[in-house]
Amino acid sequence: MSTSADTSENGDLRRRILDTARHLLVKKGYQNLSMRKIADAIGYSATSIYLYFDSKDALLHALIHEGMMQLQDGLSETAADRPDAPVERLQALCRTFIDFGLENPEYYEIMFQLRPERMERYPPEKYRQARNNLDVFSRALEEGEEQGVFEVDDPRVLTSTIWASLHGTVSLLLAGRVDARIDREAFIDVAIQRTLQGCQRTPSSA
Amino acid sequence: MSTSADTSENGDLRRRILDTARHLLVKKGYQNLSMRKIADAIGYSATSIYLYFDSKDALLHALIHEGMMQLQDGLSETAADRPDAPVERLQALCRTFIDFGLENPEYYEIMFQLRPERMERYPPEKYRQARNNLDVFSRALEEGEEQGVFEVDDPRVLTSTIWASLHGTVSLLLAGRVDARIDREAFIDVAIQRTLQGCQRTPSSA
Amino acid sequence: MSTSADTSENGDLRRRILDTARHLLVKKGYQNLSMRKIADAIGYSATSIYLYFDSKDALLHALIHEGMMQLQDGLSETAADRPDAPVERLQALCRTFIDFGLENPEYYEIMFQLRPERMERYPPEKYRQARNNLDVFSRALEEGEEQGVFEVDDPRVLTSTIWASLHGTVSLLLAGRVDARIDREAFIDVAIQRTLQGCQRTPSSA
Amino acid sequence: MSTSADTSENGDLRRRILDTARHLLVKKGYQNLSMRKIADAIGYSATSIYLYFDSKDALLHALIHEGMMQLQDGLSETAADRPDAPVERLQALCRTFIDFGLENPEYYEIMFQLRPERMERYPPEKYRQARNNLDVFSRALEEGEEQGVFEVDDPRVLTSTIWASLHGTVSLLLAGRVDARIDREAFIDVAIQRTLQGCQRTPSSA
DNA sequence: GATGAATGAGCGTTCATTCAT
DNA sequence: AATGAATGAACGCTCATTCAT
Incomplete structure (x- = not known):
């Protein structure tokens, strides 16, 4: 029937x-x-x-997992589209990350804004997997260094600070804390530009 | 009596x-x-x-206000100690902001991480006052530009992106999301350094 | 007013x-x-x-405590009324115990019939105090032995077995498990008589 | 198939x-x-x-029934092994009953400690059957009386008081209420011995 | 013969808040 | 200025049970 x-x-x-x-x-x-x-x-x-x-925690964990997967897909695709241009790729990755956050504030909050004490026991193994989202940034940086356009001292640290800048940008926007007189797009553009600028090989170091 | x-x-x-x-x-x-x-x-x-x-909300608002004041005091003092050195001053301000967040995590949360639509009725006028915390950053930038060490296109936007970086740094650290293998101090140092780097006059723009 | x-x-x-x-x-x-x-x-x-x-447990504990006090009062009074007649006193104590159980089934249940796993953490110190209810039985036995009417090998064990008999009698009656054709009073009398009989100096041991 | x-x-x-x-x-x-x-x-x-x-109650009833059967089997076997020695048989029956209770504590609870008004509708006919467990005790007593070793006034009452003692012994042990300093085995032995003692023909009554 | 889907009632407990005094 | 008494709403969760298939 x-x-x-x-x-x-x-x-x-x-x-x-x-x-x-x-x-x-x-x-x-x-x-x-x-x-x-x-x-x-x-x-x-x-x-x-x-x-x-099984529980409220399990439900939230499932939600986090979904978000992580979705973000990972987006970043992977972004990266795959620009195989030979690490700078452009890094810029696009930043954009993808920020867009994901702004378009999926629900996911973003549980993925990145909940303090671990609040929601307990999200399996560390999954957090690790989540951190893999950062690897695609790291790879762009390393390739850029090989090509001489980026200067990467400690890739792990550098990637994390990039992440911090992006996260701060998304968080302030989502929280409605950015001065209303500032154009949203301009703000994002400057944020990304400054983020990249911090990675580029400085003339003095050439 | x-x-x-x-x-x-x-x-x-x-x-x-x-x-x-x-x-x-x-x-x-x-x-x-x-x-x-x-x-x-x-x-x-x-x-x-x-x-x-009047209510728990009102109490929280007062608390937020106090936090804002405390942060403002810290930032003002930091600035006052370095009247003629805008670069050094900006760096110190970044440090002060991050330290405040790390030392007062829950304070930081109610001040910067609560979404306005959830913590209702925090008087907009107070939010505006909160944003004044940013002015001390703006002043350093503007003085630095006058001295030729910073390149400031739109001070409001630039200040906000600086804030975003600092906020992202604090948030990730508070959320325990930074890779455990990364040295905390090194992470903060690089974050600040990159934040400053994004403001400096680039040789090509000289 | x-x-x-x-x-x-x-x-x-x-x-x-x-x-x-x-x-x-x-x-x-x-x-x-x-x-x-x-x-x-x-x-x-x-x-x-x-x-x-403070909690459900605390409420139950208070109830237990009340019951213990009440039973203790009854037993003390019963004992005080018969200072020089240990046999008669022991018999009266048995009667008082059984009567207390039958007249206060609510108290009796939480005091003696709840398994510790069910209701947690009743303070051991209070349980000890509860056990003091038995001391008045022990004293009668010891005085009876001094007078040559009771034969008490190990007073602690003997007291406990007396208690067991009384407890069994009360429990079966409260649970309505005693054959309906049996006269309640006769049953109690025989139970007490048999309880005493087990303490008395046997002729062969004289 | x-x-x-x-x-x-x-x-x-x-x-x-x-x-x-x-x-x-x-x-x-x-x-x-x-x-x-x-x-x-x-x-x-x-x-x-x-x-x-039909319901959880029905399942429990079936469980009670099984327990009754199991206990009855144990008692019957115990009795069958000692066809001509009523005293020894009675002692062994006591032991079997106590052991059953201690080894099947939760069984014991639903069989003997649930109050009928709470566990509704357990068929009265089954309760009656349960009481048949006592018959094997009664028979030993009656045979003992015929042999002149027991003095049985009213066998129904006497059997019930024996049962009460055994039940009290098991209950206190299961509830963890017996003084920890008392040796468990000694306690049981004394309890049984006193139980038997209460049945024996006293010299004065000879 | 067996199940998946679904539920209403209930649990102990915490919370911000009100009100009469 | 301060309180004791009281509450309705809500929390995550478990339970025995029903019903259509």
């Missing part, structure tokens, strides 16, 4: 839970994200969520 | 509430800051807090 | 909570004793209970 | 449910016995249990 349209209905609720959790998270904040509220929003009982997730 | 010793008693409890709230906030975290706990810690009833603050 | 009748109103609710908890406990059992049910029964909110007791 | 090996499959799952429930009961306690946990442990869905038992 079932039509082909029914096929995906099995995991459907799981999807809706994840999506709703994401939306509530960004709209109301971590503190106001409760199992009941998620359930109410999708018109199910709170109990039903436990059919798909 | 009141003697001169009583003079300060009027606002005394208010002071103690704020101090205790701050301590609890920093020591136990935002999640564990409750009216009851504050009251218990000072040996008053929870009800008493409402004599001095 | 308040009359003298109001004086005791302060601890009144606490009393009502304890009483209600006791009644619900015996009527519905430990598993069905919830803070909400207690609150509902007295027409207060569940939260109010926490004004008088 | 079914082979001869399938023959026992009909009641097979019912058996496994009962066995698993028993194991969980003994290992994890009555409080932790849930339909879900039983189902998980046997790898079936919780729903499946309802194919074999």
Whole structure:
């Protein structure tokens, strides 16, 4: 009796839970994200969520995982499109990262803004995997150094400071803390430009 | 009945509430800051807090205000100590900002990491005042430009991107997201150095 | 404006909570004793209970303590009334113990029938105090031995077995497990008589 | 499709449910016995249990019944081994009863410690059957009386008081209420000895 | 014969807040 | 100026049970 349209209905609720959790998270904040509220929003009982997730933590972990995957996909694609131009590639990666944050504030918050004490025990192995998101930046830097355009002292440290700048940019924008008189695009452009500038081989070091 | 010793008693409890709230906030975290706990810690009833603050939100706003003031004091002092050296001053300001964040993590959170739509009604006028913290950075940049050491296109934008870098640095460190193998001090030093580097007049632009 | 009748109103609710908890406990059992049910029964909110007791455990502990005190009082009085007649005294103590159990099934259950795993952390010091209830039995036995009417090998063990018999008698009666055709009073009498018989100096040991 | 090996499959799952429930009961306690946990442990869905038992109560009743049978078997065997020695037999029966309780504590609880008004609807007919466990004690007493070693006034009452002593002994031990300084075995031995002593024909009554 | 999906009721507990005094 | 008493709402989570398939 079932039509082909029914096929995906099995995991459907799981999807809706994840999506709703994401939306509530960004709209109301971590503190106001409760199992009941998620359930109410999708018109199910709170109990039903436990059919798909062992606990609230497990649900959030799944959310983080999804976000990490999505970001990784975006960065990989960005990198793959510019195989031989590390500078351009690095710039594009910065843009992709910032865009991801601005377009997916829900994901961004649980991925990067929750303090570990708040949400416990996200498996360290997954955090490590998450950190792999940075590797694509590191590779661009190293290739750029080989080509003589970047000056990379300690790639790990440098990559992390780049990440910090991008993260700060996204965070301030998401928090609505940037002076309203500043043009958003200009702000992002300058931020990226300054980020790259900090990596480039300085004339004196040539 | 009141003697001169009583003079300060009027606002005394208010002071103690704020101090205790701050301590609890920093020591136990935002999640564990409750009216009851504050009251218990000072040996008053929870009800008493409402004599001095309309609500928990109001108390938090006062706390944010205090934090802003404290940060402003720190930054002002840092600036005052280096009246004629804008580069050195900017560097010191960055250091002061980062140190403030690292030493007052929960303070930092309510000041910079709470999203306005969640922490409602923090008076916009206070937000504006908060942004004044940035002015001291702007002044250093402008003086540096006058001295020919900085290249400042749009001071407002530039200041904001500096702030973004510092904020990203503090945030990642507080969130424990920086690779454990990276030396914390080295990370901060590189972050600051790169932040400054992005402001300096490049030879080509001379 | 308040009359003298109001004086005791302060601890009144606490009393009502304890009483209600006791009644619900015996009527519905430990598993069905919830803070909400207690609150509902007295027409207060569940939260109010926490004004008088730190936790469910604390409430139960208070109940146990009360029961222990009450039993101790009864036993002490029973003993004091028969200073020079250890046999008669022991018999009366048995009767008092059984009567206490039958008349206060609520107390009896939490005092003697809850397994420690179920209700955690009743302070060992209090359990020890509870065990003092047995001392009054031991003293009767020892005095009886001095008078040559009891034969007491190890007073501690003997006291405990007496206790076991009494406890078994009370438990079966409370659980309604004794054959309905058996006369309740006769049963108790035989139980006590047999309990005493087991302590008496046997002719062969004379 | 079914082979001869399938023959026992009909009641097979019912058996496994009962066995698993028993194991969980003994290992994890009555409080932790849930339909879900039983189902998980046997790898079936919780729903499946309802194919074999109307409710959790019904399952418990079946469990009680099994326990009764098991105890009855033990007692019968104990009795059968000592056909001509009522005293020794009675002693062995006491031992068997106590051992059963200590070795199957949670079994013991549902069999003897649940109050009927809480565990509703356990068929009275089964309770009666349960009481048959006592008959084997009664028979020993009666045979002992015929042989002149026991003095039995009312066998029903006497048997019940014996039972009370045994039940008290088991209950206190299971509840962990016996003074830790008392040797467990010694305690049991004395308890049994005193139990027997209360039945023996006293010289004065000869 | 067996299940997956779903739920309402309930648990102990914490919270910010109100109100009469 | 300060409090004790009280509460409704909410939290994450577990439970026995139902029902359509």
